[in-house]
């Protein structure tokens with residue numbers, strides 16, 4: 001199923017459905033509501049990371065996190081080994097950790113336009129739109 005909110009990710013788990021596409025463009029779900037987190041009320045990956053930890057990410061082929069003022073990528077995208085497309089344009093990323101992509105063999109596109117990136121890892125350059 002295609003999910004567009006964190007609630008739908010939880011629903012997919014409860015109903016035993018496979019998540020194939022995660023689309024969280026300019027999503028209010030990316031604003032932190034965790035009072036224990038230093039980024040509460042600000043854009044933060046903690047809720048998304050906690051939610052992704054609950055589900056099987058093997059079937060996810062597309063992840064769209066564009067337009068969320070993100071300063072880092074959720075660490076658990078490294079479990080999306082069948083990811084084809086990653087849309088992270090229009091965020092605040094200054095670097096990309098290429099170790100997150102080590103297990104992705106089908107990755108075809110990373111859209112990084114509109115980020116203040118200092119550099120793009122050499123091994124990811126051919127996949128990137130920037």
Ligand SMILES: [Zn+2]
Nearest residue numbers: 032037044046
């Ligand atoms: Zn947080």
